[in-house]
Each structure stands twice: as structure tokens, then as C-alpha cells.
Amino acid sequence: MTCAEAQEFITALIDQELGQAERSSLEVHLSECSGCRLAFEEESALKQQIREAARGINAPAHLRSRILSDPRIFPEKNRSARRWQDYLRPMPALLRPILALALLLAIALPAFYFFKPGSEPIALAALETYDRFLGGELPVQRTENADELVGQLTRSVGGHFHPMGYDLTAMNLRPVAGLVREIDGRKILVVIYEGQGGTLICYTFLGAEKDAPPNAARFFDAAKKMNFYAFSRGGVNAVLHREGEIICILASQMPMEELLALAKSKANPS
Numbered sequence: 203m204t205c206a207e208a209q210e211f212i213t214a215l216i217d218q219e220l221g222q223a224e225r226s227s228l229e230v231h232l233s234e235c236s237g238c239r240l241a242f243e244e245e246s247a248l249k250q251q252i253r254e255a256a257r258g259i260n261a262p263a264h265l266r267s268r269i270l271s272d273p274r275i276f277p278e279k280n281r282s283a284r285r286w287q288d289y290l291r292p293m294p295a296l297l298r299p300i301l302a303l304a305l306l307l308a309i310a311l312p313a314f315y316f317f318k319p320g321s322e323p324i325a326l327a328a329l330e331t332y333d334r335f336l337g338g339e340l341p342v343q344r345t346e347n348a349d350e351l352v353g354q355l356t357r358s359v360g361g362h363f364h365p366m367g368y369d370l371t372a373m374n375l376r377p378v379a380g381l382v383r384e385i386d387g388r389k390i391l392v393v394i395y396e397g398q399g400g401t402l403i404c405y406t407f408l409g410a411e412k413d414a415p416p417n418a419a420r421f422f423d424a425a426k427k428m429n430f431y432a433f434s435r436g437g438v439n440a441v442l443h444r445e446g447e448i449i450c451i452l453a454s455q456m457p458m459e460e461l462l463a464l465a466k467s468k469a470n471p472s
């Protein structure tokens with residue numbers, strides 16, 4: 203085996219992908235050639251470092267399942283047949299660990315910054331409540347009395363602002379529970395509506411229009427002279443608007459057009 207051939211096989215050896223015959227002749231070469239042995243040791247160490255660096259990084263479960271089930275990322279017909287390493291196969295052996303590291307950094311670094319507390323737009327972070335409520339994971343104050351709910355939430359922020367307290371009975375939705383969430387040191391009043399119309403959550407907090415996610419679609423309502431920002435997260439649609447210093451977000455699984463129309467009908471120009 204020549205050094206050039208050995209270099210081609212080193213990565214495959216580390217990945218335990220060599221056949222018995224190739225492995226034996228590569229091992230013979232490595233025992234005789236210090237240059238290739240060094241390359242083998244360096245690549246092993248690099249692989250180990252990548253493995254260790256990746257160990258502490260965990261994407262949230264819902265993100266993982268979304269990525270894994272996205273046919274644009276993992277085409278259905280190839281999902282079980284090919285592994286990600288297979289895409290690196292045509293590459294020269296020495297480039298593969300470099301590409302693997304670059305891939306890891308490209309995936310891990312944004313994930314690291316994105317999921318660091320405080321780096322996600324508050325409007326998106328707030329929506330997480332929606333799934334957690336439906337999953338029964340939230341310690342909510344259940345009440346039948348809407349006025350009491352509004353009063354409790356208002357007191358929890360020292361009376362500085364109050365939840366929108368919309369009357370949505372026309373849509374077969376009534377307030378059933380409320381809670382206060384704190385994101386980035388900002389308190390968010392959360393009012394949960396339920397009924398035949400499904401589930402709708404109204405978030406209220408002190409903020410500005412820049413609290414809308416950067417990729418939200420902006421709709422200008424000429425009659426009310428207000429902006430409405432539409433965005434979604436994990437199947438939950440949301441519409442954000444500003445009333446003075448107050449930001450209100452309506453979130454629901456109802457179609458975006460309906461939610462937008464609802465937000466526009468309820469919003470008060472400030």
C-alpha cells in the first residue's frame with residue numbers, strides 16, 4: 203500500500219467502515235510509516251474532539267423532530283438508505299474531517315446562540331407556551347371569572363399594564379386560565395381562551411414593534427393606521443400588534459387569515 207492509498211483509507215478506518223482485507227493492509231502500512239501514523243492519530247484525535255464538543259449540544263426535541271421529518275432535508279426515499287456520512291464519500295480523505303468539522307460548526311454554532319436564553323425574539327419565545335398549555339405542562343390559574351383573571355394578572359405586574367381581555371364569545375371562545383411568564387426579565391401576561399372555536403392565547407407585554415420576529419410578514423391596516431405582524435412557530439399561527447407601549451400577540455392554530463382578521467377587528471389604535 204502506498205502513502206496516497208493509505209491516506210484515502212484512514213478516515214474509513216476510524217469510522218470502522220473498512221473491509222477486513224483493506225484494514226489489515228492499512229494497519230501494516232501504519233505500523234511501518236510514521237507519516238501516515240501521525241495523520242491517523244491526528245484524525246482520530248479530531249474525531250474525538252468533535253464528538254466531545256457535540257456531546258453538550260442538544261437541540262430541543264421539537265426542533266429535532268421537525269428537522270428529521272423535513273423532506274427537504276431528508277428526502278423520504280433516501281431516509282433509511284443513506285447516512286449523512288455517505289454524502290462525504292466522494293471527497294478526498296483529508297477533506298472529509300475538515301468538512302465534517304465545518305458542518306458541525308455550521309449546525310452547532312447557530313443552534314448554540316439561538317437557544318441561549320435571551321437570544322430568541324421574545325414574540326417567538328412566548329409561543330412556546332401554546333404547546334406547553336395543550337400538553338398540560340403549564341401551572342395555570344384556571345378560572346371561570348374573566349374579570350377576576352384580568353385583575354389578578356394586572357396586579358402581578360403592579361398595575362403597570364393589563365391584559366387585552368378581549369371578548370371572544372362571538373367566536374365561541376372564553377377565557378379559562380391565565381398566567382404570568384417572564385422572558386428576558388420582561389413579564390408577559392398570558393390569557394388562554396378555549397371553546398368550540400379551539401384554543402387561542404393572548405399575550406400582552408411592554409414592548410415595541412421590533413419585538414416582532416425579523417421574518418414576520420407585516421400588514422398595514424389603512425383604516426386603523428396600524429401594523430400587524432404575522433408569523434408562526436411549529437404549526438401555531440400568531441399575529442402581533444402594538445397599542446401604545448403594549449404589545450399584544452394572538453396565537454392560535456386557526457388559519458392565519460382568520461387570526462389576522464380577528465386581531466384587526468379587536469385592535470385599538472393608540
Ligand SMILES: [Zn+2]
Pocket residue numbers: 204205206208231235236237238239
Ligand atoms: Zn505512509
